[in-house]
Amino acid sequence: MSTTPAPRNHHILSVLVQNRPGVLARVASLFARRGYNIFSLAVAPAEDEGMSRITIVVDVDSAPLEQIVKQLFKLVEVVKISELDPRRSVERELLLATVRTDAETRSQVAQLVDIFEGKILAVGVEALTVSLEGHPDKLDDFEALLSGYGIVELQRTGRVALAKIDRQARLRAVDTGKGKVG
Amino acid sequence: MSTSRIAPGTRMTGAQALIHALEHEGVEVMFGLPGGCILPAYDPLLESTIRHILVRHEQGAGHMAEGYAHVTGRPGVAMVTSGPAATNLVTPLMDAYMDSIPMVGITGQVPTGAIGTDAFQECDTVGITRSVTKHNELVMSADEVTLAVRQAFHIATTGRPGPTLIDLPKDVLQNETRWEWPTDEEVAASLPGYRPTMKGHPRMVKEAARLILAAERPVLYVGGGILKARAAEALRELAELTQIPVVTTLMARGAFPDDHPLCLGMPGMHGNATAITAMQKSDLLIALGARFDDRITGKVASFAPEAKVIHVDIDPAEQGKVRRPDVPIVGDCRLVIEEIVKAIRDLQAGGETQADTTAWKSRISGWREQFPLTYEPSEPGNALKPQFCLEKLRDAAPEGTIVASGVGQHQMWTSQYWQFNEPYTWVNSGGLGTMGFSIPAAIGAKIGRPDRTVWAVDGDGCFQMTAQELVTATVERIPIKVALLNNSYLGMVRQWQEMFYDERYSEVYLSTDVPDYVKWAESMGCVAIRVEAPEEVEPAIEKANAVNDRPVVVEFRVDSGEKVFPMVPAGHSNDDVLVHPTQNDRREHLR
Known part of the structure; x- marks a missing residue:
């Protein structure tokens, strides 16, 4: 998936779950069982103790999305689901890449990193390891430019997202009738 | 039950806590078969008030628990050991999941220290049963046994009922704990993501009442949810108030009396021609605790093409899963039906009248007359029918x-x-x-x-x-x-x-x-x-x-050549129902 841009039909779900053993497996197996594709998934502890937030990017039309959200809600450990509108949320992702360089191209890559405001993490005789944090679209561009030099290894985290602060920062809360959408 | 008969802090093993917890949940009988890892739980059973039925195969324990739950409405309990016993329970768990039967499975597990080592009779029970239960839990400490039991019973019996499973490692059953019986509030607080909606949305209820009064060809499409919600009486009141005919799906047989003049019997693949056709030609389907199963709808695209749909179900995910409802109502069937009845009475008190359904009724009685269930009696000397x-x-x-x-x-x-x-x-x-x-x-x-x-x-x-x-x-x-x-x-x-x-x-x-x-x-x-x-x-x-x-x-x-009629072949439209061959001559009356 290294050069695949985020799908056009992508929806970002921010899912607050109880941090219990197996909760990620429950979420993942639900997607598999109902035949939905996960584009990316990131999970880490959330602000409340005992809770985790899972950011899931799915590639579906809105009708199946409604079904996904409702099925997710049926998982006992799922506390809250918000669909984040990309226009009204902040999205970030981290990219690590080791790029093949020689004496001539090293400075070119370093310059690229500089332009993108990334970091050089390690320098070798024939390679550089670089990092970039930012909007996933920016990472896509950076990755495409790096690929011209030869990417040896690449790891992206998958996106994480939060709603923008006020200025009508509207979480487009999904009505599930379950009465727990904030 | 939130009060305990045992003093808090009383010392006991996890196994004793399990059996006491089951007693506190009101369990009178359980079905099971002992084995290595669940053995500690079978010892305190000797002093328990709970009757245990020793089965010959763990699948039997699961289906017995289901049968018990079907007729009593109380959760059935099946207790078996780890490994092959747990896997033998998978079929009944899935069966209960599909039919929304409240059931609690209890499985033994290898000791916590042996989990993940491919120990004798070890299997990943919670992994295997994750997609066949409403919820399951591997209990890792004797101190957590009573809360796990309370959660399992609460989840199995509320909202859309279903099976839950508790997996208990042998050392968790053997270790000592102090008795604590969580209160209802503590159980609720431990499940912040679990709040089933019970009452229907008032605006939707009112809209449903309006549609019901306006419909000229309405049908009450009744599923197993009516039985789960103990809503048979409420349904009868709604049917008799509106004089709308009722079809009862395979899961709802008995939810409305077959000898009632408004009862059309079972729809679906092997339903009777009247029930199938009434749904097909209706202008309003009032789906109550039903899920538009493929055995009911036949080819979805041509199912009841002229019907508006009111869909009452406690499970929000059923709304729009197969057929998009015009009026979705998430809630408990009994409460929502009572609310709809009240809304209809209010509208009527305000002077609204019900549309004339006489023509519809006479079409239906025409079908009933021409397409009764039928078979050809056996010839003398031939096999029984x-x-x-x-x-x-x-x-x-x-x-x-x-x-x-x-x-x-x-x-x-x-x-x-x-x-x-x-x-x-x-x-x-x-x-x-x-x-x-x-x-x-x-x-x-x-x-x-x-x-x-x-x-x-x-x-x-x-x-x-x-x-x-x-x-x-x-x-x-x-x-x-x-x-x-x-x-x-x-x-x-x-x-x-x-x-x-x-x-x-x-x-x-x-x-x-x-x-x-x-x-x-x-x-x-x-x-x-x-x-x-x-x-x-x-x-x-x-x-x-x-x-x-x-x-x-x-x-x-019996006669091995006998076939079930009517029949809607899989994937076909309900318009193509095959009636009994002796009724083929009047087939066009179903048009």
Whole structure:
């Protein structure tokens, strides 16, 4: 998936779950069982103790999305689901890449990193390891430019997202009738 | 139950806490089979008030728990050991999940230190059962046992009911803990993501009432949710207030009395032509606790094309899963129906009147007259007709008889030919279609309702899957009755091969004589009767009904060529329903 841009039909779900053993497996197996594709998934502890937030990017039309959200809600450990509108949320992702360089191209890559405001993490005789944090679209561009030099290894985290602060920062809360959408 | 009879802080083992917790949850009976890892839980059972039924196969324990839950509404409990016992429980768990049956599975697990080492009889029970339970939990400390039990019962019995499972490592059962009984508030606080919606949205309820009064061709499409919500009385009030005809799905047989003038019986693949066609031609389907299963809708794109849909279901995910409703109402069926009845009365009090449904009623009674369920009686000297046997069984059944069935032709004939006039008298495997369901389910039902006569209607294919539980029935003195319709075939498969595979019969013949069902049943301690001629049918049933101290098996040798009609072939439109061949001449009246 290294050069695949985020799908056009992508929806970002921010899912607050109880941090219990197996909760990620429950979420993942639900997607598999109902035949939905996960584009990316990131999970880490959330602000409340005992809770985790899972950011899931799915590639579906809105009708199946409604079904996904409702099925997710049926998982006992799922506390809250918000669909984040990309226009009204902040999205970030981290990219690590080791790029093949020689004496001539090293400075070119370093310059690229500089332009993108990334970091050089390690320098070798024939390679550089670089990092970039930012909007996933920016990472896509950076990755495409790096690929011209030869990417040896690449790891992206998958996106994480939060709603923008006020200025009508509207979480487009999904009505599930379950009465727990904030 | 939130008060405890045991002093908080009392020292005991995890196993004792488990059994006490089950007692506190009101468990009177459980079904199971001990083994290595669950052994600690079987020891305190000796001092418990809970009756334990020792099964011959763990699948039997699961289906017994289901049968018990079906007829009592209380959660059925099955307790088995780890590994193969846990995997044997998977089929009943899935069955209960599909049919929304409250059930709690308890499995032993290898000690916590051995988890993940491929220890003897270890399996990833919570992983394997994750997609066949509403919720499951691996309990890692003796201190967590009582909360896990409370959560399991709470989740299994509230909202859309379903199976839950608690996996208990051996050391968790052996370790010492101090008794704590979590309060209702503590249970709720431990499940912040679990809040089933009970009451319908007032605006939607009002909209539903308006649509109901305006409809000219309405049908009440009633599913198993009515029974789960104990809503049969509320449904009757709604039907009688509005005089709207009712169809009851396979899971809802008995939710509305078959002898009621408004009852059209079962719709779907093997429903009767009137119920199928009434839905198909209606302008308003009022779906109550039903889920638009493919066996009901046939080809979805051409299902009830002119109908608006009111969909009442406690599970939000059922709304719009198959058919987009015009009025979705998430809530408990009983509460929502009561709210709708009130809204209709309010509208009527305000001067609104109901649309004229006379023409619709007369169309329906025309179909009923022309397309009754029918079969051709057997010629003298030929094999019995299964429908004939079921009619005799039905007519001789004492009031309140409970019927359980397996899966296949015999199941459809029983649903068609029985008269279900009372809720909770029909126990079957609807969603999963589990062959072998009937005998263990009937045993569970008889335990739950010992005052009732319980008949298991079974096929010969089904019987051979779970008949060993008749040993359980004999030893535990649970006098169920089995009507075995022996047609020597996997009958429904045979019917499909005849109709859709050019009579190319592949791996579908079982045997007429092997096993000898009479000898087999007798060897298991049952009274056994073989019936081969029409005049033997009634006396055999009479004799079976008179036995009350042990199980009875009546083997009816029936016509293997008999097919279930009507039939909507899989994937076809309900408009293409195949009626009984003798009714083909008037087929165009269904248009």
